Amino acid sequence: MPVGNFGRVKAWNDFTAIPPIAAADTVPLANGSLLGGGWSLHGENEGTVTSLADEPGGVLSLVTDTGDNDNIAVSAGVWQPADGGMECEFRIKIPTSVAATRASAWVGFTETLVVATPVMPFETATTTTTYNGSGGMVGFGFDSDATAIRWRFAAGDAGAALATVEPDGTVGTALGIIAPATITADRWWVFRVEVDVDGLARGYIGDAAGNDQQQRLVGTTTAAVGAGDNFHATFIGENRSAANEEFEIDYAYAQGWRDWSAD
Numbered sequence: 361m362p363v364g365n366f367g368r369v370k371a372w373n374d375f376t377a378i379p380p381i382a383a384a385d386t387v388p389l390a391n392g393s394l395l396g397g398g399w400s401l402h403g404e405n406e407g408t409v410t411s412l413a414d415e416p417g418g419v420l421s422l423v424t425d426t427g428d429n430d431n432i433a434v435s436a437g438v439w440q441p442a443d444g445g446m447e448c449e450f451r452i453k454i455p456t457s458v459a460a461t462r463a464s465a466w467v468g469f470t471e472t473l474v475v476a477t478p479v480m481p482f483e484t485a486t487t488t489t490t491y492n493g494s495g496g497m498v499g500f501g502f503d504s505d506a507t508a509i510r511w512r513f514a515a516g517d518a519g520a521a522l523a524t525v526e527p528d529g530t531v532g533t534a535l536g537i538i539a540p541a542t543i544t545a546d547r548w549w550v551f552r553v554e555v556d557v558d559g560l561a562r563g564y565i566g567d568a569a570g571n572d573q574q575q576r577l578v579g580t581t582t583a584a585v586g587a588g589d590n591f592h593a594t595f596i597g598e599n600r601s602a603a604n605e606e607f608e609i610d611y612a613y614a615q616g617w618r619d620w621s622a623d
Contacts, residue, residue: 363620367444371398371436371614386480395420396433399612400473403432408521409593418610424599431598433478434609435483437469438590439616441555446616448593449552455607456545461504462601467501467551468563469591480598482514482536489534493517496585498522499563500537500551500578502543509543512536513563523583536577540566548610550575555591561570608622 371394395401402426417506424430439446450467470481472493479492482501489513498515514536515522524532541549552567552575558580564575586590593614597607 367618367620368440369439369616369618373399373613374418374523375396375420378394389433395539397612398436398614399434400436400475400477401432401434403430403598404527408608415608417610419460422597422607422609424605431478431480431596432607433473433594433596434612435473435478435594436612436614437594437616439593439614440588440590440619441559441585442557442587443619444558444617445593446553446593446614447552447554448581448612448614449550449556450612451548451577451610452552452594452595453548453610454543454545454597455606455608458515461509463605463607464503464505464591464598464600466499466501466594466596468497468498468501468553469555470497470594471495471586471591472497473588473592473594476598478594479598482512482516484512484535487535489521489536490513491519491521492519496522496559496589496591497583498555498563499553499583499594500539500563506535508538511539511549511565512540513539513565514576515561515581515583517585522581522585524579525583526579527577532579537563539563539567539578540567540576541565555585557586557587561585582609 429608472495481497484506496517521534536618552564566575599605
């Protein structure tokens with residue numbers, strides 16, 4: 361197969377050019393809406409989207425619909441780890457205090473993604489975690505239905521957890537590895553997920569109060585996601601009550617490599 365000069369496949373958006381820019385101009389979300397930079401917007405029962413004018417640097421506000429378990433997603437892809445690895449990074453926050461106790465979120469890679477009805481890859485109710493979808497996933501999630509509401513690094517495939525380990529060697533559980541960050545309203549978090557060519561992955565988090573804003577390694581996988589499988593880089597925010605929830609994204613980045621041998 362011919363090989364060109366552009367092997368890197370990158371998706372990037374700083375959300376500096378998304379209309380509307382005022383709450384009064386908020387527009388309904390249309391599934392599959394293109395945000396630019398390789399990113400798409402979609403969700404369960406749709407919702408609304410606004411570009412915030414009261415924060416610098418470009419910030420996208422996502423608001424779910426009002427039904428229980430309605431969600432909203434920003435996604436790009438797909439990439440295969442085997443083509444040269446892949447990585448993604450998001451900076452997000454939950455602006456209101458109530459959302460921290462009645463919402464759920466996922467940041468990372470997922471193989472299973474439906475445009476009109478995206479399913480949260482990683483969910484926890486009390487002390488039971490469910491890995492949804494038939495494909496692989498690796499990233500960070502939290503769920504206000506959990507007994508302990510914390511960000512956790514987790515990986516799974518075929519509906520079951522994949523083995524993970526903390527930086528000190530402690531083996532992770534199906535609940536995921538607790539990240540050094542607190543679910544606090546109106547606080548920025550940075551999430552970064554890296555997947556090697558063999559499907560092994562690492563997750564990093566940056567918390568404004570917890571670690572001097574530097575990204576810290578939370579966990580690695582010791583069992584691989586499918587190196588030859590196709591993955592979407594995704595942020596999904598979902599409500600856990602019959603009320604809409606707001607999530608803000610400062611930027612979204614993902615990168616992988618082209619498969620020059622593909623027909």
